[in-house]
Amino acid sequence: MKSVNYKIEVLTENCTGCYLCEHICPTGAIVMEGPKSAALAVVNNDKCVAxxxxxxxxxxxALLAPERESPLVFGTDPKSAxxxxxxxxxxRAEIDPDKMVCPCSMTGAREVAAAILNGAHTMADVALATGVQSGCLMYCFAPTHRLLKTFLGVAPMPHSKNQFYDTSYVPSDISPEVASRYPQFYIAEETQTLAAEAAAQKVVPV
Ligand code: SF4
Ligand code: SF4
Known part of the structure; x- marks a missing residue:
């Protein structure tokens, strides 16, 4: 399990209602409340992964990050599914089950998959259930999005109309010609390994 020791407080007198914080929050912990021309940020700290x-x-x-009275504990046991x-x-998502999806929160593919199988069906749900997207956002977004899209059968929608999601790549999306230019990333080897594992499991990648 993981824990965070900080929460977010809004200084409403400073908030200009720009919506940027709602747009960027990975867990949907911030919502704008009030009429659009005078909306203020409101934080649900039960969803804040700091x-x-x-x-x-x-x-x-307009945002402060004081310590919590007690830590927020969260995470998903990969064996819970x-x-x-x-x-x-x-x-099926073409992701090695033993791959580290999010080095920032130390979350592996098995934990993300278990969270999805247990009912986390949006990117925000998965972020709150596992801690992915709570750090650099460089590594975790694509595999998390891919796992969710594979499970749902459709691309997951952002939790806010003010957000958008970019598309994601897995090794087999990259053409052999491009892969051959970057041998240091072992793209062809990973594609072959995943295809062999999928064939052994008799699954059809999406
Ligand atoms: S708290 Fe959020 S909505 Fe308010 S000014 Fe800051 S970023 Fe904008
Ligand atoms: S999860 Fe991150 S972006 Fe969302 S309220 Fe907490 S600190 Fe802010």
Whole structure:
């Protein structure tokens, strides 16, 4: 399990209602309340994983990050879903089940898959259930999006109309010609390994 020791407070007198914090929050912990021309940010700290992205984006010094009275504990046991289903979902998404999806929160593909199988069906749900998207956002977005899209059968929608999601790549999306230019990333080898594992599991990648 993981825990965070900070929460977010809004200085409403400084909030200009720019919507940037709602836009950037990975867990949907911030919503804008009030009429559009005078909306103010409101934080649900039961959903805040203390990524501080909102504090960074706020140009009006309207967000503070004090310590919590007690830590927020969260995370998903990879064994909380049937292992065969976890592995099957990873393989269908063309992701190595033993891959580290989010080094920032130390979250592996099995934990993300288990969270999805247990009912986390939006990117925000998965972020709150596992801690992905709480750090650099460089590594975790694509595999998390891919696992969710594979499970749902459609691309997951942002939790806010003010957000958008970019598309994601897995090794087999990259053409052999491009892969051959970057041998240091072992793209062809990973594609072959995943295809062999998927064939052994008799699954059809999406
Ligand atoms: S980023 Fe700051 S000013 Fe903008 S809505 Fe959020 S708290 Fe208010
Ligand atoms: S610290 Fe991160 S998770 Fe918490 S409210 Fe801000 S953006 Fe959302």
């Amino acid at each position: 990524c501080f992205r909102c504090v960074d984006v706020c140009d009006d010094d 049937p292992e065969a289903d976890v592995v099957d979902l990873c393989h």
